[in-house]
Amino acid sequence: MKVPLLDLRPPLEELHDEIVKAVTQVIDSTCYIMGPEIDGLEKEISAYCGTNDAVGVSSGTDALLLALMVLDVGPGDLVLTSDFSFFATAGVIARLNSTPVFVDIDPQTFNIDPESLRNTLTEMDAQTRKRVKAIIPVHLYGQCADMEAILNISREYNIPVIEDGAQAIGAECELDGQKKRAGSTGDFGCFSFFPSKNLGGVGDGGIVTVNNPEIAEQLRLKRVHGGERKYYHRVIGGNFRLDPIQAAVIRVKLPHLNEWHKQRQENAEHYNKLFVEKDLLGKVQLPFIAHPQNLQNAHIFNQYVIKAERRDELKSYLAENEIASEVYYPRPFHLQECFLHLGGKIGDFPVAEAVTTEVLALPIYPGMTKEMRETVVEQIANFY
Numbered sequence: 001m002k003v004p005l006l007d008l009r010p011p012l013e014e015l016h017d018e019i020v021k022a023v024t025q026v027i028d029s030t031c032y033i034m035g036p037e038i039d040g041l042e043k044e045i046s047a048y049c050g051t052n053d054a055v056g057v058s059s060g061t062d063a064l065l066l067a068l069m070v071l072d073v074g075p076g077d078l079v080l081t082s083d084f085s086f087f088a089t090a091g092v093i094a095r096l097n098s099t100p101v102f103v104d105i106d107p108q109t110f111n112i113d114p115e116s117l118r119n120t121l122t123e124m125d126a127q128t129r130k131r132v133k134a135i136i137p138v139h140l141y142g143q144c145a146d147m148e149a150i151l152n153i154s155r156e157y158n159i160p161v162i163e164d165g166a167q168a169i170g171a172e173c174e175l176d177g178q179k180k181r182a183g184s185t186g187d188f189g190c191f192s193f194f195p196s197k198n199l200g201g202v203g204d205g206g207i208v209t210v211n212n213p214e215i216a217e218q219l220r221l222k223r224v225h226g227g228e229r230k231y232y233h234r235v236i237g238g239n240f241r242l243d244p245i246q247a248a249v250i251r252v253k254l255p256h257l258n259e260w261h262k263q264r265q266e267n268a269e270h271y272n273k274l275f276v277e278k279d280l281l282g283k284v285q286l287p288f289i290a291h292p293q294n295l296q297n298a299h300i301f302n303q304y305v306i307k308a309e310r311r312d313e314l315k316s317y318l319a320e321n322e323i324a325s326e327v328y329y330p331r332p333f334h335l336q337e338c339f340l341h342l343g344g345k346i347g348d349f350p351v352a353e354a355v356t357t358e359v360l361a362l363p364i365y366p367g368m369t370k371e372m373r374e375t376v377v378e379q380i381a382n383f384y
């Protein structure tokens with residue numbers, strides 16, 4: 001049996017006619033830039049995430065870039081972030097000619113390690129620390145970083161927090177005993193509607209969630225070249241607008257998002273059970289959920305990532321047997337060619353370096369069959 005890493009058809013088939021109708025309405029309206037679909041989506045996403053506001057943008061990458069631009073991050077500034085994420089997280093920092101400062105991760109959740117974050121700050125001299133303009137924790141694979149610890153540090157040093165929630169829309173954590181969703185605890189929450197995310201459009205798109213109305217205003221201003229009034233520019237921005245066609249599609253899909261999270265969680269539980277049944281826990285390590293059990297969406301499994309012995313051999317073996325898997329990500333930021341000038345070397349971030357050789361994402365998408373998961377784990381058992 002062939003098992004793809006991702007198949008977007010099952011959720012599409014369910015909503016096909018509704019999506020086509022929504023797209024047709026946008027086309028027939030001739031309102032192709034901003035307009036009611038954007039306004040509607042912004043209200044619905046902020047309600048979903050539990051924030052005061054949201055600002056639709058052109059992609060998850062641009063959500064991060066725009067947040068940094070609103071903080072006026074630029075040359076000479078430093079931004080702290082995880083050493084282990086999709087490239088966009090670090091790329092946006094460098095694009096503004098500021099310098100990313102990488103921080104090692106927790107070996108179980110793969111998210112930024114608060115203790116390393118604190119150490120990074122305490123080891124800086126006061127002058128250097130003043131240059132730190134933001135912290136970007138990433139909610140990797142669909143599980144929130146340890147926001148309670150991160151926010152304690154950010155408050156202590158008075159540094160804004162930009163949550164990279166691209167893989168984690170709807171993921172929950174507990175803060176001061178209260179349930180919170182990704183994007184609602186930091187100063188900015190950045191999300192992506194890239195088709196492979198849990199809430200994906202039919203192309204690129206993204207959104208920034210925000211609680212502070214003044215920051216929301218700044219985001220809206222810089223989203224359209226910094227022009228409050230057409231052709232008069234107070235500040236420099238960009239074209240970071242969300243396409244209304246994408247907004248219309250996302251609005252059709254949003255009411256189904258929690259159901260898709262649930263399917264991913266059930267798939268994950270089924271995998272966990274199969275790995276136990278096949279007695280594979282000596283060879284692979286299952287995804288670890290750090291947040292309290294009472295949270296329905298403590299992990300939304302944008303990716304189901306195991307740590308596997310002889311990972312590369314296993315991946316090739318699966319590929320030979322028509323089972324797709326993927327390594328997110330094979331190289332930590334500090335060893336990426338484009339960042340070598342920052343002085344990173346092997347050994348700097350041992351946890352991130354180790355996990356790049358161990359992690360393997362297995363198919364987890366809503367609509368995959370039980371037989372597919374059984375085949376995946378059977379083949380893994382065959383390999384070992």
Ligand SMILES: *Cc1c(COP(=O)(O)O)cnc(C)c1O
Pocket residue numbers: 059060061062085086088089138164166167191192193194204205206
């Ligand atoms: C997908 C992703 C992004 C970028 O989103 P795009 O919409 O593809 O630009 C940023 N950060 C993380 C962690 C991602 O997974």
